[in-house]
Amino acid sequence: MKNFFRAAPFAxxxxxxxxxxxxxxxxxxxxxxxxxxxxxxxxxxxGTEVVGIDVEICKAVAAALGKELAVEDVEFxxxxxxxxxxxxxxxxxGITVNEDRKKMxxxxxxxxxxxxxxxxxxxxxxxxxxxxxxxxxxxQNGTTSADWCVEVLGQEPDxxxxxxxxxxxxxxxxxxxxxxxxDPAENLVKGxxxxxxxxxxxxxxxxxxxxxxxxxxxxxxxxxxxxxxxxKASGRLDEIFAEFKAKADALVASExx
Ligand code: ARG
Numbered sequence: 294m295k296n297f298f299r300a301a302p303f304a305x306x307x308x309x310x311x312x313x314x315x316x317x318x319x320x321x322x323x324x325x326x327x328x329x330x331x332x333x334x335x336x337x338x339x340g341t342e343v344v345g346i347d348v349e350i351c352k353a354v355a356a357a358l359g360k361e362l363a364v365e366d367v368e369f370x371x372x373x374x375x376x377x378x379x380x381x382x383x384x385x386x387g388i389t390v391n392e393d394r395k396k397m398x399x400x401x402x403x404x405x406x407x408x409x410x411x412x413x414x415x416x417x418x419x420x421x422x423x424x425x426x427x428x429x430x431x432x433q434n435g436t437t438s439a440d441w442c443v444e445v446l447g448q449e450p451d452x453x454x455x456x457x458x459x460x461x462x463x464x465x466x467x468x469x470x471x472x473x474x475x476d477p478a479e480n481l482v483k484g485x486x487x488x489x490x491x492x493x494x495x496x497x498x499x500x501x502x503x504x505x506x507x508x509x510x511x512x513x514x515x516x517x518x519x520x521x522x523x524x525k526a527s528g529r530l531d532e533i534f535a536e537f538k539a540k541a542d543a544l545v546a547s548e549x550x
Pocket of ligand 1: 328329330331332336369386387388389390433435436437438474
């Protein structure tokens with residue numbers, strides 16, 4: 294079987310064998326991506342549609358498989374459990390690769406190197422772990438930011454359903470700082486005078502994002518890795534990043550009007 298896939302003129306044949314007859318997705322013309330769409334520029338809503346970098350990556354994977362992409366939006370802490378429960382074939386939600394998650398799912402090659410940062414009032418800047426300790430910290434539930442609070446500070450954060458609702462609590466004076474991934478954090482502080490990214494050095498962690506799939510599907514993993522490699526090599530991935538960062542920022546600007 295393995296050799297067959299290696300010898301096959303790639304995606305089309307592999308895809309057909311992969312996704313037909315596995316009986317997982319009821320609609321064999323579609324491949325389902327599960328995400329949590331409050332995370333610009335990776336996934337966010339433009340009107341009712343979920344768009345973003347992760348959606349574009351998964352669309353390219355779907356195209357390589359000869360399928361159309363269907364996107365499902367759930368709470369972040371349900372993304373991997375839903376994948377494992379066969380509610381989708383792909384999970385892409387700015388998901389950081391880590392050892393705990395590797396026990397549950399298989400990850401593709403990473404498509405970005407990134408990390409988490411602090412957002413706080415510029416007038417009372419929180420720079421890092423020492424400053425943050427004992428303060429009220431807001432995070433999106435289920436994220437590596439929540440893990441950072443527990444593991445590095447030994448402290449329970451206030452858990453919110455999105456980075457934006459944590460930021461709203463900061464602006465309302467209910468918490469002292471937000472810990473979040475750098476790209477959604479940059480989007481949140483766009484156009485804000487009083488709040489900014491205050492961590493110094495900027496990153497509290499170094500993390501990388503990858504697409505997750507249910508364990509034990511080497512052929513599907515190979516299609517995803519090949520797609521990511523091609524997007525990188527062609528420069529298309531850089532274009533996707535630029536396009537959706539600009540779109541997400543424009544959305545903030547239009548909300549401020
Ligand atoms: N990178 C962080 C993590 O994996 C946060 C991801 C949050 N993603 C989202 N779509 N809300 O834990």
